[in-house]
Amino acid sequence: MVRVEFLGPIQKAPLELEITNLSELAIVLQKDSEMSEWLKNCAVAVNDTLVSSLYVDLKDGDRVSLLPPVCGG
Amino acid sequence: MVRVEFLGPIQKAPLELEITNLSELAIVLQKDSEMSEWLKNCAVAVNDTLVSSLYVDLKDGDRVSLLPPVCGG
């Protein structure tokens, strides 16, 4: 199982999904209309490391985080 | 009389000179061998306003200051 967490202002409970890469996650989340705006502007981290493409394999126990636009300070 | 002051590290007592412009001051100071290095790197102020050329008239009571290279902070 891969755990998917939605950070900051995204009001969505974590998901536990049987997926093996980020492309599969994209397909799942693109079916969720509440997520469509967030998918355009969120960054993605796997086990707390930011990734820059969907070509990332996932294994059991991995954690994916979605990070919406930031504004510290 | 025009008063000429030497600021900061220049170890020289003020002068009181009968001069009518900065060119005359240059001639006087260029005769002083102790001043030759300072004349190359000093800025000049007349009545506490920096000037950028010798074409400045002086009148009785004016005050000329020589400012050697600076290093605040």
Place this chain on the structure above:
Amino acid sequence: MLYLYNGALEVTAILKEWYEQEAGSNYGAYIPFVGTVRNEDGIEGLSFDIYEPILESWFKEWQERAKARGAVIKMAHSRGDVMLHESSYIAAVFSPKRRVALEFIDEFVEDFKASAPIWKYDLKGGKRIYALERSTAIKGSGILGEKS
């Protein structure tokens, strides 16, 4: 050298603590940047969420960049609510000479704004409203929205 606090920062105490920490380190320049909540758009204050694991790894990279330039970087940020005219953010660089410090504080603060995983909310009429228009998508954002 990353300090997170609940609520507003005690600016004077933090600036003093950092100055004293480095008092014997022979740095010639100390430049803090202090960010304070401004009264605009009728807000009562701001509120912040922080995702600490990624903030820590982001900050660690900046510590290494500072070290490579002979400098030290420190940062403090608030979690939760910070009201008008209170401060929520301090970053500071120490370096032997001024040029590195002046350039580093600018680079650090700009990347902080663009990359640090912190989310800002306006406090307005008792509500906590995500400040989307003032926020910046982290570099590489949007990959999950691509059609595969």
Place this chain on the structure above:
Amino acid sequence: MLYLYNGALEVTAILKEWYEQEAGSNYGAYIPFVGTVRNEDGIEGLSFDIYEPILESWFKEWQERAKARGAVIKMAHSRGDVMLHESSYIAAVFSPKRRVALEFIDEFVEDFKASAPIWKYDLKGGKRIYALERSTAIKGSGILGEKS
């Protein structure tokens, strides 16, 4: 907002005083620059001469530049001796937004170094030695050396 002190600056007290002076002014960014005496070349400390009339007019021009950009500039400097690891110089800018503050503190500190009528001496073996090699001739220097 130009403060001259005999001997070392009380950094924490000055940073606190300035922060509190502007606490209600609605500035979002406060950037102090603190200059501290470094241990190098075997010096025991530094010493400073200041020509105050021109320092004041130079600073007044910078206050006007700050005002034109919606900012405020403050500065403190030591007269006389400042020993190792003590601080002799603080400049600080306050502005509504960060970009102006980050740019202004850099411009101000660089022009301060190039133009402010302050002379620095190394304190070494009980002597006060003018730091000519680290000093900068003010713009327009040298006119009295020209042959007329």
